[in-house]
Amino acid sequence: MNRLFSSLLLLAAGAAIGAIAHSILTPAFAPSPNDSAEGQPLYWVAPMDANFRRDKPGKSPMGMDLVPVYETNGETEEKGTVTIAPEVVNNLGVRTAYAEYRYLENKITTVGTVEFDQDKLVHIHPRVEGWLDKLYVKASGETVKKGQALYAVYSPALVNAQEELVLALKRDNKRLINASKARLAAMLVPAATIEQVMKTHKVLQNITIYAMQDGVIDNLAVREGFFVKPGTTIMSIANLEQVWVNTQVFEQQAAAVNVGDVVSFTLDYLPGKEWRGMVEYIYPVLEKTTRTLQLRLRFDNPDLQLKPNMFGNVVIDTQADATGLMVPKESVIRTGHNNRVVMTSGQGQFKSVAVDLGRVNAGFIEILAGLEEGDEIVTSAQFLIDSESSVNSDFIRMGQDSEQEEQQSSVWVEAVIESLMPEQRMVQATHQAIAEWQWPVMTMDFVVASEVDYASLEAGQKLNVEISVTEDNRYMISAIKALARGEGESTIKKPSNMNHSDNEQDHSKMDHSQMNHDHMGVH
Numbered sequence: 001m002n003r004l005f006s007s008l009l010l011l012a013a014g015a016a017i018g019a020i021a022h023s024i025l026t027p028a029f030a031p032s033p034n035d036s037a038e039g040q041p042l043y044w045v046a047p048m049d050a051n052f053r054r055d056k057p058g059k060s061p062m063g064m065d066l067v068p069v070y071e072t073n074g075e076t077e078e079k080g081t082v083t084i085a086p087e088v089v090n091n092l093g094v095r096t097a098y099a100e101y102r103y104l105e106n107k108i109t110t111v112g113t114v115e116f117d118q119d120k121l122v123h124i125h126p127r128v129e130g131w132l133d134k135l136y137v138k139a140s141g142e143t144v145k146k147g148q149a150l151y152a153v154y155s156p157a158l159v160n161a162q163e164e165l166v167l168a169l170k171r172d173n174k175r176l177i178n179a180s181k182a183r184l185a186a187m188l189v190p191a192a193t194i195e196q197v198m199k200t201h202k203v204l205q206n207i208t209i210y211a212m213q214d215g216v217i218d219n220l221a222v223r224e225g226f227f228v229k230p231g232t233t234i235m236s237i238a239n240l241e242q243v244w245v246n247t248q249v250f251e252q253q254a255a256a257v258n259v260g261d262v263v264s265f266t267l268d269y270l271p272g273k274e275w276r277g278m279v280e281y282i283y284p285v286l287e288k289t290t291r292t293l294q295l296r297l298r299f300d301n302p303d304l305q306l307k308p309n310m311f312g313n314v315v316i317d318t319q320a321d322a323t324g325l326m327v328p329k330e331s332v333i334r335t336g337h338n339n340r341v342v343m344t345s346g347q348g349q350f351k352s353v354a355v356d357l358g359r360v361n362a363g364f365i366e367i368l369a370g371l372e373e374g375d376e377i378v379t380s381a382q383f384l385i386d387s388e389s390s391v392n393s394d395f396i397r398m399g400q401d402s403e404q405e406e407q408q409s410s411v412w413v414e415a416v417i418e419s420l421m422p423e424q425r426m427v428q429a430t431h432q433a434i435a436e437w438q439w440p441v442m443t444m445d446f447v448v449a450s451e452v453d454y455a456s457l458e459a460g461q462k463l464n465v466e467i468s469v470t471e472d473n474r475y476m477i478s479a480i481k482a483l484a485r486g487e488g489e490s491t492i493k494k495p496s497n498m499n500h501s502d503n504e505q506d507h508s509k510m511d512h513s514q515m516n517h518d519h520m521g522v523h
Helices: 001-029 085-092 156-171 176-186 191-200 249-255 382-392 402-407
Strands: 041-046 049-054 067-070 095-097 099-102 107-116 121-124 128-136 150-155 206-210 215-217 235-239 243-252 262-266 276-287 292-300 313-319 323-326 339-344 351-360 363-369 377-380 408-423 428-431 442-448 462-468 475-482
Touching: 099 462, 128 156, 128 206, 156 176, 176 191, 243 249, 243 276, 249 276, 249 292, 262 292, 313 462, 428 462
Parallel strands: 442 475
Antiparallel strands: 041 049, 041 067, 095 377, 099 323, 107 243, 107 313, 121 235, 128 150, 150 206, 215 235, 243 292, 262 276, 262 313, 276 292, 323 363, 339 351, 339 377, 351 363, 408 428, 408 462, 428 442, 462 475
């Protein structure tokens, strides 16, 4: 009796505690009659495949988190507009910028090679036949100063010309004196040597030739004792106080370069060192094999650090053109048929719009049509948003005309039924490659049309199926027919990375009434 009484007492105490707990916790967790389902996702969709849907969070076949799709609030949205929840925008790392008018400052980056300044390159040739009795410079690369002795030559013609001058001096015939001096000067005899002969009245057997300018010896092609004659290149003297840099720009950049544009030249092995110069000459002929235009740049070289045949980086600061409506270059999505940007209203709504492009530089691109000043555009994650917006947008994504799309709205293909989803009237099937749509072999989820006998379908069955595109851009099995004899002997291999379904039992939980074709995070 006592034991029974104790048990009843414990039960009563438990009931009392439960009632108290219920009265405390119910207001916090129980739904209020006034609460609604607003804000609850309708379903979750794969970011890269709007046909892959689930009724709970999870992963897409590509390993990406599924994105929630919300019911719209009844407001009419512009065609192609998608609304993305703020937390999804944050997770995607969406960044924006504004279309604004600015000057198109273009910097062209290329490479160039250092060369001698050809305007200050002197080639030395003899004007008479003779022998080099003495060579004062021994190797290319030696530095010489103006007036420094280079070589001494013995030439019978020079000896005869000196004797004529001495004879004219003895006769005191001014006409013959001037003619003899002019002849010696034409033979490159230095003026000081001529004056010496006139003072001493003695003929010199060897005539010494001196450097005409400061520089370095290049192309030294003779040695002592060589017989030389007019046309023989003895050596060259190059001045390195200024150098040329030859460079090329692409054909499409040629119009932006002008004579006088400021350029900079750097060497990878001299970090922090920069030479400033200018575009001195633009060659008039385009290189036909590389489709490039050659430029000649001039740089001061006071410390002689720039040496011929050095290879470095060139940046050309082209003159700023007139202002234009500019957007960041990375914001533009370029395709073979059109160009577009993703525009945002700033309230989580995004839409892809077609644009016409103009001039381009390293950071910005000009918009000729499609945007206005102050429009906010997406500069990151725009490809993902564009893939959603373009499904319902008002321009054709792949550049096909409407007649081509209508002709390819349905195709027949061999397929294997992998699994059935009766509650949603859907199947999962692996189809062969579809050349008309450029599809490989892959596994997808399909809605089965009402005119198809769903009861006749079973897992593992091989059929010829007609896949049609619905108005909301979903793919439906609109007709089936049995394979002809011998047609099903080939095996359709199920691709490992193209499966558009992860777990068959997830489909049984999905309400077919919620399968309207919304997009990621659409409110």
